[in-house]
Amino acid sequence: MTAYDYDLFVIGGGSGGVRSARLAASMGRKVAIAEEFRYGGTCVIRGCVPKKLYVYASQFSEHFEDAAGFGWQVGESRFDWKALVAAKDREIARLEGLYRKGLDNAGATILESRAVLTGPNSVKLLATGETVTAERIVIAVGGHPTPHPDLPGHEHCITSNEAFDLPELPKSILIAGGGYIAVEFANIFHGLGVETTLIYRGKEILSRFDGDMRRGLHAAMEAKGIRILCEDVIKAVTLTDDGRRLAETKTGDTLAVDQVMLALGRAPNTAGLGLEAAGVKTDARGAILVDDYSRTNVPGIFALGDVTDRVQLTPVAIHEAMCFVETELRGNPVSPDHDLIATAVFSQPEIGTVGLTEEAAAQAHAELEVYRAEFRPMKATLSGRAEKTIMKLIVNAADRKVVGAHILGHDAGEMAQLLGISLKAGCTKDDFDRTMAVHPTAAEELVTMYQPSYRIRDGERV
Numbered sequence: 421m422t423a424y425d426y427d428l429f430v431i432g433g434g435s436g437g438v439r440s441a442r443l444a445a446s447m448g449r450k451v452a453i454a455e456e457f458r459y460g461g462t463c464v465i466r467g468c469v470p471k472k473l474y475v476y477a478s479q480f481s482e483h484f485e486d487a488a489g490f491g492w493q494v495g496e497s498r499f500d501w502k503a504l505v506a507a508k509d510r511e512i513a514r515l516e517g518l519y520r521k522g523l524d525n526a527g528a529t530i531l532e533s534r535a536v537l538t539g540p541n542s543v544k545l546l547a548t549g550e551t552v553t554a555e556r557i558v559i560a561v562g563g564h565p566t567p568h569p570d571l572p573g574h575e576h577c578i579t580s581n582e583a584f585d586l587p588e589l590p591k592s593i594l595i596a597g598g599g600y601i602a603v604e605f606a607n608i609f610h611g612l613g614v615e616t617t618l619i620y621r622g623k624e625i626l627s628r629f630d631g632d633m634r635r636g637l638h639a640a641m642e643a644k645g646i647r648i649l650c651e652d653v654i655k656a657v658t659l660t661d662d663g664r665r666l667a668e669t670k671t672g673d674t675l676a677v678d679q680v681m682l683a684l685g686r687a688p689n690t691a692g693l694g695l696e697a698a699g700v701k702t703d704a705r706g707a708i709l710v711d712d713y714s715r716t717n718v719p720g721i722f723a724l725g726d727v728t729d730r731v732q733l734t735p736v737a738i739h740e741a742m743c744f745v746e747t748e749l750r751g752n753p754v755s756p757d758h759d760l761i762a763t764a765v766f767s768q769p770e771i772g773t774v775g776l777t778e779e780a781a782a783q784a785h786a787e788l789e790v791y792r793a794e795f796r797p798m799k800a801t802l803s804g805r806a807e808k809t810i811m812k813l814i815v816n817a818a819d820r821k822v823v824g825a826h827i828l829g830h831d832a833g834e835m836a837q838l839l840g841i842s843l844k845a846g847c848t849k850d851d852f853d854r855t856m857a858v859h860p861t862a863a864e865e866l867v868t869m870y871q872p873s874y875r876i877r878d879g880e881r882v
């Protein structure tokens with residue numbers, strides 16, 4: 421008999437929290453999970469899932485244009501924003517239901533309440549005022565878009581949270597940021613017919629990606645008609661009498677737009693969580709500090725997913741949750757493996773990537789072979805669309821291992837998933853070379869780039 425109300429109490433019903441609670445409950449543990457908003461968390465409710473649905477919606481404008489090259493006459497088309505939002509809402513509600521069903525079937529107690537820590541083993545449910553105790557507590561409360569309070573007029577701006585449910589589709593939008601969210605939403609809004617401008621402080625968008633991908637995507641987005649302003653930031657936003665926004669930039673531009681969206685990173689949801697009461701330590705940004713096994717400094721309290729600000733990705737939170745259950749409840753210590761995480765930017769074209777960028781590989785290895793192909797995708801031959809696919813393999817010359825793979829083009833995210841397995845398995849370029857191509861595909865290029873395009877020795881291209 422445990423002295424606590426629960427074996428495990430999970431705070432936060434997102435990807436990491438639900439996975440921890442469901443697995444633990446299915447093992448027969450007494451588990452409760454509390455969520456203050458909707459089950460599914462950022463990914464399902466206002467992140468990855470609705471984003472991808474909107475990406476699909478935004479691609480139809482190009483599909484309609486491309487159809488003529490294949491003999492199709494497409495009649496007049498019209499986009500209905502409210503219909504898309506409603507369809508998205510139905511799908512999100514269905515998924516939320518599945519999350520709840522999974523928890524329920526496993527035997528977890530589902531609570532609809534904000535939960536705050538009151539001590540190392542106790543949690544207060546704000547909906548009822550009740551305090552419950554648990555042997556172990558998992559904090560998986562995620563993050564939120566940085567509101568950028570230092571920006572005068574930030575209250576007139578939206579973030580990705582609001583972008584999904586705007587009452588009207590804006591005619592024009594200015595998006596601040598050069599990361600995943602800014603780039604993905606710029607492409608979504610543009611595809612839906614919105615006059616779109618991206619403003620980014622750095623020299624080139626997507627600072628953590630391979631240079632070829634960044635330049636290639638920038639060029640492709642501009643060719644479509646997305647305006648990109650680099651090395652500039654918004655200085656102030658004011659509201660006009662007719663409800664539009666005036667954005668002044670540091671370089672002296674003034675942009676009049678219907679909406680300004682800030683996509684300047686996400687911060688952990690740790691404010692008001694009772695961390696001080698329990699003695700849980702955070703870093704300067706408010707992220708909960710954890711060790712290799714997602715343990716906080718307080719015995720019995722664990723944290724995983726975006727609230728720890730390790731890698732802000734859904735599959736990472738799920739993986740961390742599974743490692744937590746394996747370690748703590750199955751007695752088999754497994755620490756999350758954050759190395760070689762394949763990822764995709766759902767821009768148009770997409771970026772799929774795993775491993776080191778050319779720039780990072782050049783720092784890490786004395787000699788690299790870089791295999792690079794740039795070609796027109798087959799579909800573009802008949803559609804007439806001027807677009808390029810870029811593929812790159814970065815190989816460490818010393819042991820022939822492929823240390824980075826980067827793709828800009830259709831379905832790059834799908835390819836990145838499979839390349840992730842190859843890199844994780846430590847495949848060499850020779851393994852790629854002896855793999856038969858799948859023809860005709862774009863991916864076949866990955867196994868038919870036989871000669872290096874160039875080498876990098878001691879950081880210099882030779």
Ligand code: NDP
Binds near residue numbers: 763
């Ligand atoms: P990112 O960290 O990707 O990008 C933030 C952007 O904001 C960067 O371009 C950064 O510039 C810029 N920025 C930050 N602070 C300022 C500032 N004070 N002034 C001007 N610019 C600033 O964050 P996102 O918000 O785009 O996304 C959050 C996280 O969510 C990502 O890290 C990602 O892990 C995850 N995500 C994943 C997706 C996917 O897998 N497809 C999709 C969406 C989100 P700089 O680069 O110069 O630092």
